[in-house]
């Protein structure tokens with residue numbers, strides 16, 4: 001047992017995920033990402049006035065800072081091969097340098113920094129999405145919300161209501177997930193008493209890996225390679241021929257031994273947006289899921305199901321997001337959960353220092369260099 005949390009509960013047997021006791025199924029149906037970020041950080045659902053104030057605070061910190069823009073252009077100019085996750089980690093680290101009192105870990109200060117992180121994160125991702133294509137960043141619009149602003153800042157076009165709602169729900173579904181690898185990394189950092197920006201940068205490092213937040217890009221690359229639902233079977237045969245232990249991206253989970261509830265909610269959203277835009281990604285994904293489940297059944301591994309990354313990939317692709325930026329989508333949506341979990345860790349005030357088993361040599365005598 002690594003620790004405890006009141007922020008979220010992942011029930012891997014029942015396929016249920018709760019934020020502060022509320023099911024994500026209800027939150028996805030009735031709430032918004034802004035409500036959920038308030039819920040995670042403040043521990044309760046906001047009243048109408050509280051939500052209004054929360055949105056106002058987020059809007060007030062959404063604009064791209066000139067120093068951030070300069071940094072992103074410099075990265076584009078001098079470090080072209082950097083992945084968007086590397087850029088995001090660097091940009092957040094740079095943002096931290098301009099914040100007041102980052103070492104203050106009082107709950108009030110953490111909420112203030114949390115608001116900056118939640119609102120700046122999408123701004124930085126959208127800005128670099130444009131800059132890496134040599135397009136100037138687009139500033140936020142005061143009259144539209146969090147998800148709508150992200151799509152606006154990405155494309156410079158006002159998104160449809162369906163696109164905004166689909167993205168908002170996807171963000172809700174990624175907002176927290178118990179002691180996953182990146183959250184635990186952030187908590188370890190917080191447990192040392194380090195600042196919240198360092199915790200988020202550490203988490204981004206862990207989230208980048210292909211076994212974690214980097215899986216969604218591999219799902220989309222697979223869909224792109226397949227190109228046509230009719231080619232899924234042939235693609236599977238050739239992958240398995242090359243590597244019988246081939247890991248199908250977007251399947252399997254350490255905790256869920258049944259359907260991942262997030263994937264179930266994302267599936268119809270991905271269908272709606274892909275079909276609306278006449279894009280093949282959902283239809284290919286559906287066929288991949290069918291073939292994968294058949295394969296897992298044959299292997300007696302019925303507990304392997306698609307995870308959150310499987311249907312978020314066709315959805316993000318249909319929303320016009322570059323696949324290389326998909327892990328950043330995961331990261332920007334996870335920010336409220338990370339901040340809330342770190343707030344708990346600061347309250348604990350005790351360093352995380354797990355015990356480990358030593359499997360090296362027993363005590364031996366030092367051999368002088370000349371005698372080796």
Ligand SMILES: CC(C)(COP(=O)(O)OP(=O)(O)OC[C@H]1O[C@@H](n2cnc3c(N)ncnc32)[C@H](O)[C@@H]1OP(=O)(O)O)[C@@H](O)C(=O)NCCC(=O)NCCS
Nearest residue numbers: 210211212215246247248249250251252253254307308309
């Ligand atoms: C998520 C993941 C890292 C969980 O790993 P884990 O809990 O350590 O599971 P294991 O690696 O022990 O795998 C258990 C068995 O299932 C198989 N398996 C797990 N995921 C698989 C996949 N995506 N495709 C095919 N087989 C898979 C393993 O080969 C292993 O089989 P074995 O017992 O015959 O060796 C793993 O399922 C994975 O690599 N998935 C693909 C990447 C991904 O989608 N990550 C995003 C997670 S949200």
